Structure formats: structure tokens, C-alpha cells
Amino acid sequence: MFLPDPSLFNEDSIPADTRALNNKLIAMAEDAPSMWDFSPQAIRQARREGKSAFPLETQDVGAKDFYIPTPNGDLKLRALHPDTIQPRGVFMHIHGGGWMLGACDLQDERLKELSNATGLTCVSVDYRLAPEAPYPAACDDCEAAALWLATKGHTKFNTDFLAIGGDSAGGHLSANALIRLRDKHKITDYKAAIFMAGAFDMSGTPSAKNFHEKLILTSLDIKNFAAAFLQNNEYLKNSDVSPIYASLKSMPPAHFSVGTKDALLDDSLFMANKWIQSQADTELDIYPGGCHVFQYFPDLAQSQESRKRMAEFLIRLME
Numbered sequence: 001m002f003l004p005d006p007s008l009f010n011e012d013s014i015p016a017d018t019r020a021l022n023n024k025l026i027a028m029a030e031d032a033p034s035m036w037d038f039s040p041q042a043i044r045q046a047r048r049e050g051k052s053a054f055p056l057e058t059q060d061v062g063a064k065d066f067y068i069p070t071p072n073g074d075l076k077l078r079a080l081h082p083d084t085i086q087p088r089g090v091f092m093h094i095h096g097g098g099w100m101l102g103a104c105d106l107q108d109e110r111l112k113e114l115s116n117a118t119g120l121t122c123v124s125v126d127y128r129l130a131p132e133a134p135y136p137a138a139c140d141d142c143e144a145a146a147l148w149l150a151t152k153g154h155t156k157f158n159t160d161f162l163a164i165g166g167d168s169a170g171g172h173l174s175a176n177a178l179i180r181l182r183d184k185h186k187i188t189d190y191k192a193a194i195f196m197a198g199a200f201d202m203s204g205t206p207s208a209k210n211f212h213e214k215l216i217l218t219s220l221d222i223k224n225f226a227a228a229f230l231q232n233n234e235y236l237k238n239s240d241v242s243p244i245y246a247s248l249k250s251m252p253p254a255h256f257s258v259g260t261k262d263a264l265l266d267d268s269l270f271m272a273n274k275w276i277q278s279q280a281d282t283e284l285d286i287y288p289g290g291c292h293v294f295q296y297f298p299d300l301a302q303s304q305e306s307r308k309r310m311a312e313f314l315i316r317l318m319e
Contacts (some may be wrong), residue, residue, distance in 0.1 A: 014289030029214035060108040070144035074127040088119040089161025096168030098225030117311035131228040163192035171198020175243035193254040203236035205266035215290040253281035259290015
């Protein structure tokens, strides 16, 4: 069981650059109109133009988009290969954005960094978004991508080593895909999972219900994202909706990371403690003052450390 050092949650433990970033993000949010005054389409376009709190990442010229067949039509995936070595395997990435925002081509810089650090090809999934395509559309797409990589991916990539992971909603979808692969297809081929501030309990953990600082993600945002995704689904503790209520037997080693200033802090704390009961090789990194998905901010020391730790975790499991 993980019993975090209480000092991690002290204000005095927050590094100066993290504190400065948080203050900047709060000031920006206070001066900006509410995201919920705009349509999902308008928010998506603004993010693509760099008009959000997150730095806009440059698209990688070597990235290749391709499509796989699924029961719901062709699904776009985006592959980024390491520059200097033959790929050692595949990391399937699922982006965040509250099941409503984001795309497979908006995190090329971070995925390219991970690819070069680990020697893995990163394959990002362009799953369908809510509210146009509510649950279970995103879950179905990520399951289809994970299944394709496990059963047919060897024809395109070296899939001797398979890992999966994502941030925020992408963490939720990654856990969901692993559970579906095990339960529906009897597949447990993925050797590692990476969860950055994942959302694992759609019924709401204490921090998810009571976080009101305007630091990327608030309780109101979680409520609205969930409403768009689930659209009045009443079975919030169904294990397909909330992975924390599923059996975690035969799950792969996992690395969890989260900041103490994150509305989804409890989701990571609770899920990591459940995960370790079935999988002893489980890591939990907690970063004092870290906001939601602070890893998006490349100049932040904690971001650099967390991304380094995730790469090291994957490398260790390949050895």
C-alpha cells in the first residue's frame, strides 16, 4: 500500500517554479471567459491555434498517420518513431481532454521525446469525441486500437514489447482498454501502463468533487466533461464506466503520476493503491504543487523529472 509522505502536501514543499506557474495559470483563468461559454468545436479550434493555457506543440515532420478498420469505421492512428535506433516496441498513447477535446497530433513533441528516450514507437489514437460521440464511442475506439496492435500490429511495427498509457481522460481510456482486452479477448500482452492524472472513478472521488482552484481542471470542469461523455448514464460505478471498480487481476506493471494541486489527485491515489494489490510492480509519483497534467509544461523542473521517470519505467520493463 502507498502511504505518501505527508510533507509532499505542505505548501512549503512546492518548488518556486511550480508555484510561479500555478500563480500564472490562476491569473490567466481569472481574466478569461469560462470555457463553458463556448461550443466544443470552438474550444477545439482554439486549442489547435495555441489559444489555451497549454503550450502549443510543433507537429513532427516524421510522424505518419494511418488508418485501421474497426467495427465503427476506419480509425486514425499517428505513429512517431525514434530517430536513431530501430524501434524496440510500441507505446500506445491515448490523449486527454475530458473525452471532448484533443487529437492524436497535438502532443508530437512529448511523444517524440518519449520515443527517443525509450526506443519505442509511439502510436497515438484519434478516438471519437463527446458530445457528438458519447460513451462508449471513445472506449470502443481505444479498445479497437489496442486489440489491433496486439493482434495485427506486428505486420507494421515491432510489437514484441507493448505498452499503453495516457493522461487524464486518456488514463481512463487506457485502463478501460486493458480491462476490455483481458475480459473480452483474453489478451494480456501489454507489458506496461503509464497513467498521468487519470480519471478512474466517474462517481467522483473527494478531490474531484471539491477542487475549485482555477488550475487547469476544476470540479465544475469534471462535472461538465463527464456529462458530455456519459450523457445521463446512471451506472457510474459500472466497471466499464469507472475502471476503479473492475478487477485488476492480470494487469501489467503501472506507473502513476499526479500533482498535489490536481482535482484528480484522489483518483490516482485510490487507483494506484488498488492496482498494487494485484500487481506488485506499481509506482506512484506525487509532485508537490503540481497542477493537472503539469507534464504539458516542458520548462517546469517537475515536468522534466516526471517525463524522465516515465521513460525510465518503460526502459526497465524492456530489459
